[in-house]
Amino acid sequence: MSPREDVERGDPVALMETVLDRKVMHRGKVRDTYELDDERLLMVATDRISAYDHVLPNGIPDRGKVLTQLSIYWFGQTHHFQENHLISGMVPDLPGNLVHQRDQLRARFMIVRKAKRVNIECVVRGYLAGSAWEEYKETGAVAGEKLPAGLQQSERLPVPLFTPATKALKGHDENITFAQMKRKVGKALAEKLRDASLELYKYAAEMAEKRGLILADTKFEFGTIGKKVILIDEALTPDSSRYWDAARYQVGGTPESYDKQFVRDWLSKSGWDRNSQPPRLPDEIVDQTRQRYLTAYHMVVGKPLFPPKERNE
Numbered sequence: 426m427s428p429r430e431d432v433e434r435g436d437p438v439a440l441m442e443t444v445l446d447r448k449v450m451h452r453g454k455v456r457d458t459y460e461l462d463d464e465r466l467l468m469v470a471t472d473r474i475s476a477y478d479h480v481l482p483n484g485i486p487d488r489g490k491v492l493t494q495l496s497i498y499w500f501g502q503t504h505h506f507q508e509n510h511l512i513s514g515m516v517p518d519l520p521g522n523l524v525h526q527r528d529q530l531r532a533r534f535m536i537v538r539k540a541k542r543v544n545i546e547c548v549v550r551g552y553l554a555g556s557a558w559e560e561y562k563e564t565g566a567v568a569g570e571k572l573p574a575g576l577q578q579s580e581r582l583p584v585p586l587f588t589p590a591t592k593a594l595k596g597h598d599e600n601i602t603f604a605q606m607k608r609k610v611g612k613a614l615a616e617k618l619r620d621a622s623l624e625l626y627k628y629a630a631e632m633a634e635k636r637g638l639i640l641a642d643t644k645f646e647f648g649t650i651g652k653k654v655i656l657i658d659e660a661l662t663p664d665s666s667r668y669w670d671a672a673r674y675q676v677g678g679t680p681e682s683y684d685k686q687f688v689r690d691w692l693s694k695s696g697w698d699r700n701s702q703p704p705r706l707p708d709e710i711v712d713q714t715r716q717r718y719l720t721a722y723h724m725v726v727g728k729p730l731f732p733p734k735e736r737n738e
């Protein structure tokens with residue numbers, strides 16, 4: 426792939442392996458993770474975007490920066506009650522051999538403490554959406570927990586629910602009950618992760634509400650370093666969470682999500698079968714989606730990611 430194609434695809438830092446002289450440790454749909462040494466990882470969010478489990482042929486400029494800066498923002502807002510893996514997202518803290526990559530990496534990387542991942546997706550839901558709505562329609566319960574009858578799609582739940590899932594190596598994560606989680610990781614750790622997840626969710630949902638956003642649900646990952654349990658991965662980004670615009674929220678349907686709505690709508694209309702190679706997103710869809718991400722950042726944080734340049738006139 427030529428560097429030009431990399432940038433198109435949303436991989437502005439795809440050549441880093443040669444610089445770091447270490448292979449990428451993990452390549453997700455969006456992020457590339459490198460091992461800096463035995464204790465530290467470098468996580469780089471590219472501008473790649475996926476929909477219906479496919480990475481699309483072209484990326485959304487600056488998307489990786491929005492995702493990284495939102496994670497960093499939330500790590501900062503929550504570290505007084507929940508320790509996390511972030512060491513730094515600042516350019517001067519990049520290792521010396523990455524100095525020439527700093528312009529590509531700026532704002533889209535995190536240096537983090539390497540942890541032993543707990544293989545559970547810690548999902549918290551405040552509203553009835555996605556797979557929880559499907560489960561409720563069929564069984565009247567979510568994650569094995571009976572809920573009041575007659576709830577509607579996207580309705581606020583009486584209390585936020587912890588609905589864990591296993592992290593599947595391949596394919597889709599599978600929802601499990603809390604009892605199953607306890608059997609997998611032990612009672613004490615299961616309870617600790619449930620309580621930590623609920624506390625994080627409540628704190629973030631309340632902050633988001635003040636900014637005109639509903640945090641419908643979100644997913645956390647935790648890891649251990651020695652005996653310590655810390656929050657890892659990304660946190661409270663549009664990729665790991667459902668944010669809705671509070672002003673447009675209505676029960677009984679699917680509120681527009683803040684991020685990929687234009688992409689999903691366009692893909693549906695394009696006639697793509699969701700199996701073959703996905704089509705290229707047209708420029709206007711890329712632009713509109715980029716704006717959505719920047720707006721999401723602005724709403725959550727309360728200031729723009731790229732402040733308008735001051736004019737010297």
Ligand SMILES: Nc1ncnc2c1ncn2[C@@H]1O[C@H](COP(=O)(O)OP(=O)(O)OP(=O)(O)O)[C@@H](O)[C@H]1O
Pocket residue numbers: 451452453454455456457458466510537538539540541542646648657658659
């Ligand atoms: N501090 C950490 N220590 C160890 N592993 C971590 C840490 N933070 C995140 N991880 C792991 O690194 C990996 C990052 O992968 P990434 O999220 O980019 O892709 P993925 O989860 O495989 O797929 P997807 O793109 O669908 O999310 C995940 O497996 C995550 O659990």
Ligand SMILES: [Mg+2]
Pocket residue numbers: 453
């Ligand atoms: Mg992931």
